[in-house]
Amino acid sequence: MTVVLPRQERPWTDGHMVVCGDDGLARRLAAELREIYRRHVVLVVPGVQDDEPTTQEPPAARDGQTPAPGRPAVVPPLREVSAEVPTRDVLREARVEAAAALALLYEDDEINLRAALTARRLNPGLRLVVRMYNRKLGDHLEELLDQAALVTASATDRTVLDASTTVLSDADTAAPALVATAVADTRKVVQADGLLLRAAERPAPGRGEVPDPGLCTLALLSSTTSDPAGSEGSGTSGTPAPELLPDDRVVQGAQGRGTIVLEAVRRASAVPTPRRLARRGAPWGEVFSARLRWAVAGFVAAVLALTATTAVLTDADPVHAAYLTLLDLFSINDPALDAPTTRQVLQLLSGLVGLALLPLLVAGGLEALGTFRATGALRRPPRGLSGHIVLLGLGKIGTRVLALLREYDVPVVCVEQDPDARGIPLARDLGVPVILGDVTEDGVLDAAGVRRADALLALTSSDTTNLEAVLAARALKGDLRTVMRLYDDDFATAVYRTLRSAHPDAVTRSRSVSHLAAPAFAGAMMGRQILGAIPVERKVLLFAAVLVAGHPQLEGRTVAESFRPNAWRVLALDTADPPARRPDLASTPHDGAQPQLLWDLHPGYVLRPEDRVVVAATRRGLAELLATGPEPALDPTSAPPA
CATH class of the missing domain: 3.40.50.720 (NAD(P)-binding Rossmann-like Domain)
Structure with missing residues (x-):
């Protein structure tokens, strides 16, 4: 206490x-x-x-x-x-x-x-x-x-x-966990030395299949991670909890459990900026409606038909026939009083077709003007949209989640009460439909298409609002996949268990942002550069840059010997000379220098004191690595905990 x-x-x-x-x-x-x-x-x-x-x-x-x-x-x-x-x-x-x-x-x-x-x-x-x-x-x-x-x-x-x-x-720490919970087959990304480490969630292999460990296996998922009525890794009722940094023999012997593996390492590239309608021009499909395009197509077809008829009946060449037809369309040709009857009839028909030209020009101008004016406005959800994700709240967390969802090209409809929220400009730039209104009011969730949505992400700053929105959405669609952002982890667990019991056929997940982010902040306070964190259900796996000197668990040991299952694992070695090392491995080099991290380490490589390595560690494992450093003594006059 x-x-x-x-x-x-x-x-x-x-x-x-x-x-x-x-x-x-x-x-x-x-x-x-x-x-x-x-x-x-x-x-x-x-x-x-x-x-x-x-x-x-x-x-x-x-x-x-x-x-x-x-x-x-x-x-x-x-x-x-x-x-x-x-x-x-x-x-x-x-x-x-x-x-x-x-x-x-x-x-x-x-x-x-x-x-x-x-x-x-x-x-x-x-x-x-x-x-x-x-x-x-x-x-x-x-x-x-x-x-x-x-x-x-x-x-x-x-x-x-x-x-x-x-x-x-x-x-940045919590957003990947929320996205991965709402969207299947997503990847968590950690950046180091200008590289992107992609950790992919892979389903349990079938009979006779050999699981692909990727570069290495980071975690074993609980057997109920995809089960709507499962315990989500709580380890209760005989259900195995998720296991971080498992031993290779444990991975091979695991049956019916998915894995998270370090899948790929590639150069980081700049994130493409959202396309703005007013910057590079808008597609014709957005500037002009389908009705207007069909009307223009009919007008062009009529002009071509009149031109062909004129060329056939008047023995004029195609170019001259087209010229005469256009003159008649624009009503700038002389009346064909002395011309044959055929020519007079064609002139009258061209004049009738020309009457439709002015309304088409006016309609096209008005639609184009309205489209370009609407570039600063928020889009409405298109009719018939289905299979999308409804995102409630465009604050700090919601904005990051929206950016990740669009990176994965997932259709999104946002609901936000504040028109000046932090994520409104991003949604406008990305062309994401946004509904301005209180999610607890009747009709707002219906307008967002919850009945046809795949998942609901409730990420507002109010726990009660998130809970009320999830309950209202479940009333509209009982099997909707829901993810809630809740501040208190105990409250999140209680809500999760209650909703799981009330709706056993639907996937319900709750996440505490502070629970996901605190381990990374704690590791940084202890003087270790935290490159990133990967959430594994309700646990967190940290990536840190560690100097080998002063750590007997690493110094003088081979890479294989330094591996401590469920605690830490050496992933990469910084091959740069100590004086030339960049202090921040998570930054992208501005000079375009090639990466200095060696990821394919030989298990027999002996770690030297001057080496700097990238390790994946659990919260307790990182604390054990830091235990070898100087520790201030406890004050003997301090009162013991109650």
């Missing part, structure tokens, strides 16, 4: 962790650092009653997590500081000057930016982990803060020289 001590009784230990935030991710990260890594944590959140002790069971403890070997068995105390924003005085109260790491997890990028600059001035050697939705701004901030640390560093100040800044996004 968490113990919040009165102000006069709070002990302080240098090297503690400071977590600042205004939502569930902050508390989840604090529990992750205390329960898994056994670190002192100061939590700065709004609305804490600072003068009264409270107790609370950490989320990580409820998950049944155990500390890594070498970590203290006693959970360090937690100090909570009440503050709306992390001002300079608040950071001083949290003792940032003596802290080892600071996490800034506010939903407002500007608050995180200001607090990061202030914290860097207070402690140049502080390890910073910043939550930023704007990735471009985050890259610039990371470079700026690292340069600021180097400017203040001296030749002997190794603490400052080792300072680092890591910018992460909970939206």
Whole structure:
């Protein structure tokens, strides 16, 4: 349980962790650092009653997590500081000057930016982990803060020289899990050294089939992952839970269980920008309607028929016949008073056809004008649309999910109440239909075509709204596949079990964003570069860059010997010389240099102290790897957990 001590009784230990935030991710990260890594944590959140002790069971403890070997068995105390924003005085109260790491997890990028600059001035050697939705701004901030640390560093100040800044996004971490839950056969992507690591989910092989391990097998899925009434990897009632980084013999002996394998490694390319209607011109099908195109086709056919008839009956050559027909159409030819009757009849027919030309020109102009004006407006769902995904909410998470769904070319219909939501411009650029309205109102889900949809993604910022939308959608279509974004993981589990019992024939999944994102933030606070995270049902697999030196589990061992099933696995080796190594493996090189990571490692390669490797690790496995580093001693005066 968490113990919040009165102000006069709070002990302080240098090297503690400071977590600042205004939502569930902050508390989840604090529990992750205390329960898994056994670190002192100061939590700065709004609305804490600072003068009264409270107790609370950490989320990580409820998950049944155990500390890594070498970590203290006693959970360090937690100090909570009440503050709306992390001002300079608040950071001083949290003792940032003596802290080892600071996490800034506010939903407002500007608050995180200001607090990061202030914290860097207070402690140049502080390890910073910043939550930023704007990735471009985050890259610039990371470079700026690292340069600021180097400017203040001296030749002997190794603490400052080792300072680092890591910018992460909970939206980028959680979005692949939400998409993979709603869409079958999707791939999770991790970027490293300008490469894309694609982890693909593969179904269980049939009888006599040999499973393809890809580059390596990352996880074994539970046998109920595709069963609507299954327990989704909870491991209850004799159902095997998902197993991360399994041994090869376990994979070969698993029957009826799907796998997630590291499928491919390729060069990362720039994401293509959405096509704008006004930039490169619009397709004819969008500018002119089908009726107008049929009318134009009929008019052209009539003109060709008149031209051919004129050429046959008047013995004129085709060019002259076409010329006479066009003159009659535009009513600029002289009347054929002295011409034969045939010529007079053809002139009258050409004049009648020419009467239809003006309405066609006017209709075409109006339709084109309306189409180009509509480029700034939101599209409505087309009639007869089916097999699509209904996405509720275009906030931070919803916007990332929408981008991934369109990357997979999945048809989407969005529902958003706020016309100024963050994802509205992206939906407009991608041409995705959007319905503006409250999803809890009657008729909104019907307008989105829920009855003909394949899945519903409820990703609004309100848990009750998401739950109400899922219940309303299930009333319209009982077997609809639904995925909910819920903040609290316990609440998400309870909702999942209730809906699974009420609708056994439909797939129901619930996801907590803080549960998916917290392990990546915790690993970054411990000083490991987290390249990405892959969700496996309700578990998370981390990819990190690790220096071999100081890790007896890796140093002096072969790649095969260093593999610890269910804990970590070495995937790649950085072959660049240590002085020439890029500090950020997740960035794409601007100079077009070839990748320096060797992925096809020989199992007999002996890891040297100067090597840097990319490892896939579980939460507990990464904590065990970090256990060999220096650990601040527990304060003997701290009260034990209740």
